[in-house]
Amino acid sequence: MKKVLVLGAGQLARMMDLAGAPLGMDVKAFDVRTNNVVLPIDPEHIYGDLNQGIAECDVITAEFEHVAHNTLATCEASGKLLPSSEAIKIGGDRRLEKSLLDSCNIANAKYVVIQNKADFDSAITSLQLPIIFKSALEGYDGKGQWRLKDVEQADTIWQEMSVFINNASSSIPQGIIAEQMVPFDREVSIIGARNSKGEMAAYPLTENHHTNGILSVSVVTSVDKKLQQQAFEVFSKLAEKLNYTGVLAIEFFQVGEQLLVNEIAPRVHNSGHWTQQGADTCQFENHLRAICGLPLGSTQLIRPTAMVNIIGEDDIPEEIFTIPTVALHWYDKEKRTGRKMGHINLCGQTELELAERLVRISSLLNKESFPDLSEFAENLLAKASQ
Amino acid sequence: MKKVLVLGAGQLARMMDLAGAPLGMDVKAFDVRTNNVVLPIDPEHIYGDLNQGIAECDVITAEFEHVAHNTLATCEASGKLLPSSEAIKIGGDRRLEKSLLDSCNIANAKYVVIQNKADFDSAITSLQLPIIFKSALEGYDGKGQWRLKDVEQADTIWQEMSVFINNASSSIPQGIIAEQMVPFDREVSIIGARNSKGEMAAYPLTENHHTNGILSVSVVTSVDKKLQQQAFEVFSKLAEKLNYTGVLAIEFFQVGEQLLVNEIAPRVHNSGHWTQQGADTCQFENHLRAICGLPLGSTQLIRPTAMVNIIGEDDIPEEIFTIPTVALHWYDKEKRTGRKMGHINLCGQTELELAERLVRISSLLNKESFPDLSEFAENLLAKASQ
Numbered sequence: 001m002k003k004v005l006v007l008g009a010g011q012l013a014r015m016m017d018l019a020g021a022p023l024g025m026d027v028k029a030f031d032v033r034t035n036n037v038v039l040p041i042d043p044e045h046i047y048g049d050l051n052q053g054i055a056e057c058d059v060i061t062a063e064f065e066h067v068a069h070n071t072l073a074t075c076e077a078s079g080k081l082l083p084s085s086e087a088i089k090i091g092g093d094r095r096l097e098k099s100l101l102d103s104c105n106i107a108n109a110k111y112v113v114i115q116n117k118a119d120f121d122s123a124i125t126s127l128q129l130p131i132i133f134k135s136a137l138e139g140y141d142g143k144g145q146w147r148l149k150d151v152e153q154a155d156t157i158w159q160e161m162s163v164f165i166n167n168a169s170s171s172i173p174q175g176i177i178a179e180q181m182v183p184f185d186r187e188v189s190i191i192g193a194r195n196s197k198g199e200m201a202a203y204p205l206t207e208n209h210h211t212n213g214i215l216s217v218s219v220v221t222s223v224d225k226k227l228q229q230q231a232f233e234v235f236s237k238l239a240e241k242l243n244y245t246g247v248l249a250i251e252f253f254q255v256g257e258q259l260l261v262n263e264i265a266p267r268v269h270n271s272g273h274w275t276q277q278g279a280d281t282c283q284f285e286n287h288l289r290a291i292c293g294l295p296l297g298s299t300q301l302i303r304p305t306a307m308v309n310i311i312g313e314d315d316i317p318e319e320i321f322t323i324p325t326v327a328l329h330w331y332d333k334e335k336r337t338g339r340k341m342g343h344i345n346l347c348g349q350t351e352l353e354l355a356e357r358l359v360r361i362s363s364l365l366n367k368e369s370f371p372d373l374s375e376f377a378e379n380l381l382a383k384a385s386q
Numbered sequence: 387m388k389k390v391l392v393l394g395a396g397q398l399a400r401m402m403d404l405a406g407a408p409l410g411m412d413v414k415a416f417d418v419r420t421n422n423v424v425l426p427i428d429p430e431h432i433y434g435d436l437n438q439g440i441a442e443c444d445v446i447t448a449e450f451e452h453v454a455h456n457t458l459a460t461c462e463a464s465g466k467l468l469p470s471s472e473a474i475k476i477g478g479d480r481r482l483e484k485s486l487l488d489s490c491n492i493a494n495a496k497y498v499v500i501q502n503k504a505d506f507d508s509a510i511t512s513l514q515l516p517i518i519f520k521s522a523l524e525g526y527d528g529k530g531q532w533r534l535k536d537v538e539q540a541d542t543i544w545q546e547m548s549v550f551i552n553n554a555s556s557s558i559p560q561g562i563i564a565e566q567m568v569p570f571d572r573e574v575s576i577i578g579a580r581n582s583k584g585e586m587a588a589y590p591l592t593e594n595h596h597t598n599g600i601l602s603v604s605v606v607t608s609v610d611k612k613l614q615q616q617a618f619e620v621f622s623k624l625a626e627k628l629n630y631t632g633v634l635a636i637e638f639f640q641v642g643e644q645l646l647v648n649e650i651a652p653r654v655h656n657s658g659h660w661t662q663q664g665a666d667t668c669q670f671e672n673h674l675r676a677i678c679g680l681p682l683g684s685t686q687l688i689r690p691t692a693m694v695n696i697i698g699e700d701d702i703p704e705e706i707f708t709i710p711t712v713a714l715h716w717y718d719k720e721k722r723t724g725r726k727m728g729h730i731n732l733c734g735q736t737e738l739e740l741a742e743r744l745v746r747i748s749s750l751l752n753k754e755s756f757p758d759l760s761e762f763a764e765n766l767l768a769k770a771s772q
Contacts, residue, residue, distance in 0.1 A: 018408065021400075021427050022404065022713070022714065022715040022716060023714055024714075024716035039428065039431075041407050041427070042425065042431075045425075045428075280710055281711075294704055294707050295705070295707040295708045296707075297707065297712070298711060300710065302688065302689070303688070318680055321675065321680050321682075321683065322681045324666055324683070324686065325666045325684060326683070327408070328408065328410075330408060330409065330410035332407075
């Protein structure tokens with residue numbers, strides 16, 4: 001039995017545990033807030049501290065990229081950490097991410113690194129408006145971000161941003177990436193896996209829809225071979241450059257037929273949750289297979305599938321269980337505004353059937369927690385009905 | 387969050403736990419050997435005794451039918467037991483099972499109940515040889531069974547059988563059911579669910595293959611509407627007669643176009659494990675939905691699927707992971723001859739693809755632990771290639 005320690009004890013560790021148990025794997029999680037090693041699906045059970053966790057496991061991995069660097073160093077010293085601390089750090093620092101993309105000649109949005117006022121001013125002159133400013137070290141789900149649409153906003157934004165840079169609690173100097181906003185057609189992501197033998201496999205490109213900066217719906221209905229190949233090339237370049245082991249997620253802006261990398265996540269990813277019901281092997285199992293030295297599982301789409309995030313809500317009407325293929329995944333977390341509490345996976349034999357079921361779901365869910373799901377579902381239905 | 391207590395802490399409770407966690411259900415198991423309430427996927431965690439378990443849960447169910455009657459009575463007195471103790475007891479006593487079938491006018495093999503030598507002699511005269519004798523209270527997976535093919539064996543068999551009847555450790559008097567052996571074409575089973583509102587749903591009939599009296603392979607490739615209807619009628623008659631709540635499994639002998647009931651199991655069933663990968667909703671989730679008062683999930687077949695039991699073996703070559711759709715399910719049990727240790731689910735877009743994959747799997751698994759899997763796979767391939 002392989003023993004896996006996950007850095008982070010959130011929903012991704014939990015779903016790794018649920019995927020690993022049938023494989024005979026023993027998955028524990030290191031909760032960075034309490035410094036305890038716990039059972040991911042029932043964190044009341046404590047197994048000791050990080051050193052014990054490291055000593056007792058066969059392999060260490062991470063469910064998030066903002067792990068303290070000394071923790072990563074301790075784990076890496078054991079020789080058990082996969083992917084490498086280098087890869088995890090790149091996911092946690094947009095400056096490293098951007099240099100990696102440039103060094104691999106991978107298309108991404110034009111940017112400037114900002115450490116001070118001079119950088120800020122030069123960003124405004126060298127990039128076209130609108131510009132999006134993203135903190136280098138934090139900032140996913142819309143946190144630590146500013147949008148500059150008009151030069152008149154510059155002073156206000158710089159004031160906030162300089163406070164943010166100077167107040168960074170991290171031991172690593174904070175910084176900002178100024179990025180020219182891309183007038184993209186849609187956002188897509190590829191979830192791929194590479195195992196310790198260098199074998200690679202990737203899931204079909206997922207189309208992602210964000211609401212207030214947070215992923216709200218992902219959908220996969222078919223495979224666009226050309227785009228898939230373009231995305232897979234980016235995935236394989238990065239995975240090989242990093243000698244990566246595990247699941248790696250890459251978010252893109254699609255502009256016409258071109259994909260520009262937006263973000264890299266060195267881990268299983270929210271936009272890959274649909275694979276639990278929609279793919280031959282789910283991303284959690286493939287991550288575990290990869291880091292445990294097993295052959296990767298097929299990443300083939302079974303049938304059109306969508307995932308709806310449940311954000312800041314812990315009460316879903318029972319009636320959704322009447323819709324065929326609805327698979328509800330709760331994370332067992334306390335309700336908090338903006339918090340990812342769970343997700344719903346949904347399939348259809350055809351894109352039309354999936355769209356019809358999504359329309360039914362959206363009619364049952366409340367508008368406050370799922371503000372634009374109906375619109376998304378109706379659009380999918382219109383597209384599928386053509 | 388619904389709290390469920392399962393009587394029995396084996397693989398069925400474990401798989402209920404894994405299916406219940408994403409639904410936000412808290413599944414615990416009562417281990418009848420240690421009298422402890424434990425976490426099914428990690429039974430080292432003890433939560434107290436039966437009374438505490440009953441007090442702290444919302445609903446009680448069972449993973450096996452041979453629960454001590456006083457335990458069932460204690461659970462039923464709490465008002466939380468589903469299905470009823472009556473239904474569970476019927477599954478645990480072939481005499482009750484046979485009377486139920488007769489009272490519902492459901493076709494089953496001709497039989498005689500044996501308590502003494504006179505019953506035994508009359509069975510031999512009133513039933514045609516060969517006769518199979520099955521202990522009323524135990525005896526699944528081939529235990530507590532005798533086959534009489536020739537009258538000359540009668541004395542030897544009766545000697546063994548009378549010792550068996552008199553040595554019964556149970557508080558309920560042991561007995562034997564003598565059944566005329568049915569020259570069946572194949573063995574099939576239906577797994578159905580009925581929820582507390584009386585809604586019912588059943589999975590497509592599963593074809594089952596036994597090796598040395600133990601289920602070795604189950605396969606579902608398509609739906610035969612007529613047979614399905616016949617099986618569903620039996621299921622619904624029994625489920626309604628028992629005012630049943632939960633998943634109920636019924637095993638049949640198929641003789642020509644007729645189904646004769648062989649056995650009833652008031653629980654999730656080994657021949658329904660394929661539903662984890664092959665159906666819209668798996669049997670474990672549907673059992674939990676049923677007993678928790680939720681709408682049932684779709685029981686539709688996604689694509690042709692097979693399940694291969696892993697018996698008495700804890701080492702499977704890693705190479706099977708290279709076969710697409712292989713889903714391995716270990717039960718985390720200590721290796722013992724004849725013990726169900728896990729199972730492999732396998733799918734194909736077509737029956738042919740499934741059969742080809744099954745042939746590949748059978749070539750990788752050792753013949754000692756999977757003695758007739760190759761033959762089964764080759765037969766399926768021949769049938770699918772027609």
